[in-house]
Amino acid sequence: MSNGKIVAGFLAPHPPHLVYGENPPQNEARSQGGWEQLRWAYERARASLERLKPDVLLVHSPHWMTQLGHHFLGVPTLKGKSVDPIFPNLFRYNFALDVDVELAEACCSEARSRGLVSKMMRNPDFRVDYGTITTLHMIRPQWDIPVVGISANNSPYYLSTKEGLEEMAVLGDATRAAIERTGRRAVLLASNTLCHWHFHEEPEIPEDMSREHPQSYAGYQWDMRIIELFRKGRTKEVFSLLPQFIDEAFAEVKSGALTWMFAAMGYPEIPGQLHGYGTVIGTGNAVMEWDLSAPAAPVAAAA
Amino acid sequence: MPLVAALLVPGSPLPYLRPDNPPWKPIAEAYRAAATALQAARPDVLLVYSTQWIAVLDQLWQSRARVTGLHVDENWYEFGNLPFDLAIDTEVTASCIESTASIGVRSKGVDYDGFPIDTGTIVANGSLNADGRARLVIAANNVYHDWTRTSQLAAIAATTAERYGRRYAVVGVGGLSGTIFRTEIDLAQDRIAGDENDALNRGLLARLQQADVAGLAEFCADYAKRTRADMGMKHLAWILGGLGDRYRGADVLGYGPTYGAGAAIVQFRL
Numbered sequence A: 001m002s003n004g005k006i007v008a009g010f011l012a013p014h015p016p017h018l019v020y021g022e023n024p025p026q027n028e029a030r031s032q033g034g035w036e037q038l039r040w041a042y043e044r045a046r047a048s049l050e051r052l053k054p055d056v057l058l059v060h061s062p063h064w065m066t067q068l069g070h071h072f073l074g075v076p077t078l079k080g081k082s083v084d085p086i087f088p089n090l091f092r093y094n095f096a097l098d099v100d101v102e103l104a105e106a107c108c109s110e111a112r113s114r115g116l117v118s119k120m121m122r123n124p125d126f127r128v129d130y131g132t133i134t135t136l137h138m139i140r141p142q143w144d145i146p147v148v149g150i151s152a153n154n155s156p157y158y159l160s161t162k163e164g165l166e167e168m169a170v171l172g173d174a175t176r177a178a179i180e181r182t183g184r185r186a187v188l189l190a191s192n193t194l195c196h197w198h199f200h201e202e203p204e205i206p207e208d209m210s211r212e213h214p215q216s217y218a219g220y221q222w223d224m225r226i227i228e229l230f231r232k233g234r235t236k237e238v239f240s241l242l243p244q245f246i247d248e249a250f251a252e253v254k255s256g257a258l259t260w261m262f263a264a265m266g267y268p269e270i271p272g273q274l275h276g277y278g279t280v281i282g283t284g285n286a287v288m289e290w291d292l293s294a295p296a297a298p299v300a301a302a303a
Numbered sequence B: 001m002p003l004v005a006a007l008l009v010p011g012s013p014l015p016y017l018r019p020d021n022p023p024w025k026p027i028a029e030a031y032r033a034a035a036t037a038l039q040a041a042r043p044d045v046l047l048v049y050s051t052q053w054i055a056v057l058d059q060l061w062q063s064r065a066r067v068t069g070l071h072v073d074e075n076w077y078e079f080g081n082l083p084f085d086l087a088i089d090t091e092v093t094a095s096c097i098e099s100t101a102s103i104g105v106r107s108k109g110v111d112y113d114g115f116p117i118d119t120g121t122i123v124a125n126g127s128l129n130a131d132g133r134a135r136l137v138i139a140a141n142n143v144y145h146d147w148t149r150t151s152q153l154a155a156i157a158a159t160t161a162e163r164y165g166r167r168y169a170v171v172g173v174g175g176l177s178g179t180i181f182r183t184e185i186d187l188a189q190d191r192i193a194g195d196e197n198d199a200l201n202r203g204l205l206a207r208l209q210q211a212d213v214a215g216l217a218e219f220c221a222d223y224a225k226r227t228r229a230d231m232g233m234k235h236l237a238w239i240l241g242g243l244g245d246r247y248r249g250a251d252v253l254g255y256g257p258t259y260g261a262g263a264a265i266v267q268f269r270l
């Protein structure tokens, strides 16, 4: 098989609050709603995904942080209960997911051939991290599309932002090559929050939206600047600003998912579609889509 | 004397899951020696702080009476699973949670089936307290807490254990230098990554042996910067806080590498 392609990429952040606010049957915790703007943003993204009809979803998550290289889920089926270590009151989710092991192995070998330390995770008892699960639930709650789960190597923190993100770009190239080689129709999910300054205490009622707002005005301004550039298709400019954005807004994109995704897509200078923006315990979260199946078409800015 | 023991131990699963790998033997053997010493001290409760249990919002404490499950380390999953069965001293824990308001820290109990218990806590408990004879008080490592705050929390835990008449041991779970090998190595050839890290680790251990506590926080801040030490050595702050910064000396029961990082087991003389 060949002629695989990446049909779209999504910025798909993973605050577990969004799952909590939705009250799906898989989550034990019950809420009275909350974070509607972001959940409705994900509704629009879900509709897009439905139209895109991908064979596989690839997700890069900062909450599977690995020290020795880049790891890929490599067990055909993984299930269990994922409890968020930071918000166990909100997220206790019973998951079951199917892994596209063939594609994961192809990604791993392409990464290896480009000089990255890469490993397949073969332990059937492995507990998938809550970032991966939240992003996947929010984009496709039916869980009927196979998945490739990719760890976030800690290189941006351990080495430097620059060196770490260079590695993520190589990982992105490897991912694209693997998708093309295996003939998959793939959607990429960058599981990242933007500005990551957050409040240090949770309201008594976590979903009390009268308490929800950006923790930092400067961080909010940074988020708007990045989103506006993305909406205009000024991708190069975003990536030249990224190190400063990371430093000043403590942005979670430091962990590499956004860079991985854009490198895989070839840094397209096409307008990203903003499905919505909202804060979660003060952090800035945008749900955005880059549809590569119609790159020339102008994309209306939503939300 | 209700304080009966104090130990610094590593949370890496490598010597625990592969005790026969030669470079990891010193730690595996020292863990056995520490377990024997601890058993002789007959603690009712271990006051445990593991650098790998990360908290961000409040100060978290395990408050579920019995926590059981199977953990798989997110880095070292190929070496095997980590089953655990922890018995919590809920009475002392509840009192700790109430008491931290006195230092301006909001605490919360964690009582959820399936909560991801960290590798370090499982390794320490499985090595030191395999039969579950001692119950545990387990405090999270809030990343926004510094050395002093961590030390204060340990002091609260110790005072509380004492108030409830417990014989208690203070256990800080974490590594030394945090510089690791970033490429695959022959495990049988594992060693401390870098001579400078090795020298600095030995310097810290010597200082602990001499019970040279004055200025230790500043020393560790510098040491942590130079060696990428595990969480700024806050697990050591926990031990010293639990000891009230007073001990007579220390014995290094073992020292060795865990994929390049430094690990040691230190028993403090009370």
Ligand SMILES: [Fe+2]
Binding pocket: A014, A062, A063, A131, A193, A252
């Ligand atoms: Fe996150």
